[in-house]
Amino acid sequence: MSGAAQGLAGSLAFHHAAMSVPDIEAAAQWYEDVLGFRVERRFAIPGGTQAMFLEREGLRIELFQVADPRPMPVERLDPREDLKTLGNKHAAFTVADYDGFRADLIARGIEPVLEVGEAFGRGLFIRDGAGNVIEFLER
Template sequence: MTHGEDLSFHHHAVSVPDIEAAATWYADLLGFGIESRFALPGDIQAMFLVRGPLRIELFEVPSPQPMADDRRDPRRDLQTLGHKHICFRSEDYDRIRSRLKLAGIAIILEVGSGKAQGFFFNDIAGNVIEILR
């Protein structure tokens, strides 16, 4: 079934314990820049990061609850309902993988092969990210 309404991707949102450290991590390792900053009721700090058409929204809340260890591993996280990870596709797959490893980022899981190859890693707050060839 097709729907006629226009629909396009806008952003992926993640909660982080330190919004400034997360913004720096995403800038240094994945090339995102700060698009805007704003506050929400309840002393919540937020910002949009942008890289071309991609956006990530970061949230920092007072007294956050820690992420369960199972959420940090894409294999175990499948056992918990909800969003799983964000995935970026890149023609520079090997270069990104090498740069992340040189920065000390652990590759959690590698999947597929050839043009369907991907790898998973955690951001500074433990959120799972996938890079797909």
């Protein structure tokens, strides 16, 4: 196959990353206060699930709150350990000013869980207010 999938018509663009949270209102407030996202749309899913899309500059995060959620396994909190569990790992975003962004997070009381330096640039991982891991990469 070439760079484009054979037999697949049209172009693809990223729409959103999704995560379950114990308190959708608290999570939305965290994403607004810390990362500047705003509520784009709220909706319900049959069975009692609350959901919403948050948006910032064309990026979207979808949040879900379900009744009787199971807690996040402790190994999912560490990006290195989470690699050992099959499934989605984290949402990742690029930042134009890595050092400034990192300093802003720390000033807000958010400590990196893990920092990496690769040939393609630096990155850091944090956890949101519900424990979900998010990565930020130097653009």
